[in-house]
Amino acid sequence: IRYVVSAAATEEALLADLLHELEFLYDADPAQIETTLLIHPYVLNDFLDYNDFLEVVDAAISELDLGGEIQVASFHPDYQFAGSAPDAIENFSNRAPYPILHLLREASIARAVEAFPEASKIYQRNIDTLRQLGLAGWRALWLEPSA
Template identity: 65%
Template sequence: MSQTPNEADVIAATRTWLERAVIGLNLCPFAKAVHVKEQIRYVVSAATTPEELLADLVRELEVLAEASADKIDTTLLIHPQVLGDFLDYNDFLDLADGALEELQLDGILQIASFHPDYQFDGTAFDDVGNFSNRSPYPTLHLLREDSIEQAVAAFPDAADIYERNIETLNKLGVAGWKKLFEA
C-alpha cells in the first residue's frame, strides 16, 4: 500500500517541476511572471474520489473568480490521491468543464490539465512531446481568460508555443527530461 504524500512534499515537487520544466524550458512563457510575483495558488486536494475532487474544484473555481488577479492569478489544484489513471483523469475533465459552465464561469476561467502519464491523442505513451503536460501529480490548472489574453497579446508568437515545445522536448529527450529532476 502506497503512503499518502505529505502536502509540503507535493507542493515542493510541483514547484520544482514548474521552475525546472515549465519555466526552465520555457514551455509556458507566461508562467514566469506569475511565479515571480507569487500569484500562483497551490492547493493540495485530500480527495480520494472524483466526487470529492469535483467539490474541491468548484470551491477553487469560486475562490479564483472572487480573488483579485493581483493576489491570485492562477491556481494549481493538485490531487495526488485520485485520478492516478490517465484515462479516468481525462474522463473527469468533462465534469470539470461542466462545473465551469454550471458556475457560469465559462469564458472567465478555464481549466488546463497536467498528469504524470499525460498522453496526447495519437501519440505513443513514451513520445517525449507528451512531457509538456506531464506533472509530478495529477493537476488541474485554473486560469483567468483575461490573463491568458493579456499574455498572448504580449507574446507575438503565442500560436507557435506548442510546436516550439515539441522541438525543445525532442532535443532534450526523455533522458534529459529525467535529468532535470535529479538532485
C-alpha cells in the same frame, strides 16, 4: 499563484474542491490571486480516468457560468496526447509529479497573448525542444551529477 493540495480520495470530493476553487478564483482580486494549481495526489491517478474527468471539469465551468472567464489546463504524471505512444517525448510537456488542474483566468491569457504576439508558438517550441532533447536527454536532466 495559489497552490491547493486536495485531500480528495474520490471524484465527488475532487469535484467539490474544484467548484470551491473555481468560485474562489473568480471572486478573488486578480492582483492577489492570478491563477490556481489544484493538485490532487489521491484521486485520478489513472490517466484515462483523469482524462474522462476533464468533461466533468468543463461541465462545472458551465454550471457556474464561468465560460469565458476561467479555463482549465491539465497536467498528469502519465499524460498522453491522443495518437502518441506512452513514452513519446511530447507527452512530457503536460506531465507533472501529481495530477493537477490549472485554473486560469481567460483575461490573463488574453494579456499574455497581447504581450507575446507569438504565444501560440510556445507550445510547438516546447514540443520541438523536447524532441531535440529526446527521452534519454530528458531522463539525464533528472540524474544527480556524477562525483
